[in-house]
Amino acid sequence: xxxxxxxxxxxxxxxxxxxxxxxxxxxxxxxxxxxxxxxxxxxxxxxxxxxxxxxxxxxxxxxxxxxxxxxxxxxxxxxxxxxxxxxxxxxxxxxxxxxxxxxxxxxxxxxxxxxxxxxxxxxxxxxxxxxxxxxxxxxxxxxxxxxxxxxxxxxxxxxxxxxxxxxxxxxxxxxxxxxxxxxxxxxxxxxxxxxxxxxxxxxxxxxxxxxxxxxxxxxxxxxxxxxxxxxxxxxxxxxxxxxxxxxxxxxxxxxxxxxxxxxxxxxxxxxxxxxxxxxxxxxxxxxxxxxxxxxx
Ligand code: BQF
Numbered sequence: 289x290x291x292x293x294x295x296x297x298x299x300x301x302x303x304x305x306x307x308x309x310x311x312x313x314x315x316x317x318x319x320x321x322x323x324x325x326x327x328x329x330x331x332x333x334x335x336x337x338x339x340x341x342x343x344x345x346x347x348x349x350x351x352x353x354x355x356x357x358x359x360x361x362x363x364x365x366x367x368x369x370x371x372x373x374x375x376x377x378x379x380x381x382x383x384x385x386x387x388x389x390x391x392x393x394x395x396x397x398x399x400x401x402x403x404x405x406x407x408x409x410x411x412x413x414x415x416x417x418x419x420x421x422x423x424x425x426x427x428x429x430x431x432x433x434x435x436x437x438x439x440x441x442x443x444x445x446x447x448x449x450x451x452x453x454x455x456x457x458x459x460x461x462x463x464x465x466x467x468x469x470x471x472x473x474x475x476x477x478x479x480x481x482x483x484x485x486x487x488x489x490x491x492x493x494x495x496x497x498x499x500x501x502x503x504x505x506x507x508x509x510x511x512x513x514x515x516x517x518x519x520x521x522x523x524x525x526x527x528x529x530x531x532x533x534x535x536x537x538x539x540x541x542x543x544x545x546x547x548x549x550x551x552x553x554x555x556x557x558x559x560x561x562x563x564x565x566x567x568x569x570x571x572x573x574x575x576x577x578x579x580x581x582x583x584x
Contacts, residue, residue, distance in 0.1 A: 290545070291549050293550065294552070295431070295551060295552075295557050296555040298439075302560075303343065303347050306563070307348055310570060313574070318573055319573075320570050321349065321379050322340075322349055322350070322351045322406065323351075324353050325354045326353070326355050326384045327391065328358035328387070329358065336384060337384050349569055349570070352378070362390075365391060369383070370399065373404060379404060379572040380404055383407075398411065402424075403572070404576075405424050406565060407426055407568075408460070408568065409456065413425075414455065426456055427561045428456065428457050428557060429460040430567070430568070431557055431564045432516055439549065441549065443465055443470045443472040447472075448475070449491035449494050450477070450495045450497065451488065458497045459476075462474045475490075485507060485508045492513055493514045493516070494516070496515065497518035498537050499519060500537060501521035502521075502537070502538065503539075504539060506539065506546050509543055509546055509547060512547065512548045514547065514550075515547050515550045515551070516556075516557065517538040518537065520534060535553055
């Protein structure tokens with residue numbers, strides 16, 4: 289039998305702490321402000337953006353939405369980003385991905401000021417993580433670290449396998465967990481890894497971020513392991529009125545029986561991602577005002 293790590297509960301308690309931080313900043317004349325840029329009408333992106341704005345409201349962060357049509361040009365979008373970079377009232381800039389076809393995400397990431405890059409995607413912020421001097425940590429990796437820390441799971445010396453190597457999730461998680469303070473021994477696996485099951489079944493801590501629904505089966509997991517499921521996938525489910533349901537990268541039912549700790553989907557890493565976006569926005573406001581980062 290395993291213990292569930294509730295990202296929903298941990299995220300809620302982080303948000304409660306952040307609400308107090310925001311109150312304190314406001315009493316010093318600083319109102320944290322997040323610009324949220326959405327281009328086009330992707331339904332999943334609309335849900336995520338709504339989620340983020342609602343959480344801002346809940347903890348007292350001012351959010352400013354910029355909803356642009358799918359026909360927006362690269363130049364229009366870069367001009368908007370530039371105006372947000374130059375706006376001293378705006379502390380954080382979030383551009384929701386994926387962008388519609390024809391827009392270049394890499395150039396948009398590079399257009400965002402590294403000082404307002406609350407998604408932690410700018411090459412400067414990625415480079416700082418690689419150097420062991422992180423500033424903005426992308427929200428999902430930051431959320432995974434906080435989940436482990438707040439569940440009392442030690443990573444030091446642990447054999448950790450990260451399944452997935454994306455710039456947004458797998459790569460930074462692997463870099464951070466192997467860094468000073470976390471001290472895990474990390475293996476990065478991906479779709480071309482030979483004997484994948486053999487590698488994953490050595491892991492004391494397994495982080496699944498491959499982006500394939502229910503990819504990790506019981507036979508791929510070591511008995512008693514800690515399993516962190518970063519996946520957000522939709523699969524058909526005729527019994528649901530929407531016709532589908534959200535699942536992670538882990539076959540939860542069979543894996544749950546075998547491990548010590550596991551994160552559910554929904555209610556696992558997802559809510560942590562949103563909480564850490566809020567934390568990054570507050571830190572952005574603090575840094576831009578010459579203050580040190582919060583302790584989380
Ligand atoms: C939950 C995201 C893939 C591609 C782009 C709570 C979120 C999701 C799940 C959420 C995600 C995934 C976000 C739950 C933001 C996480 O209860 O389990 C919150 O809003 N996310 C995104 O902005 O872009 C994505 C996944």
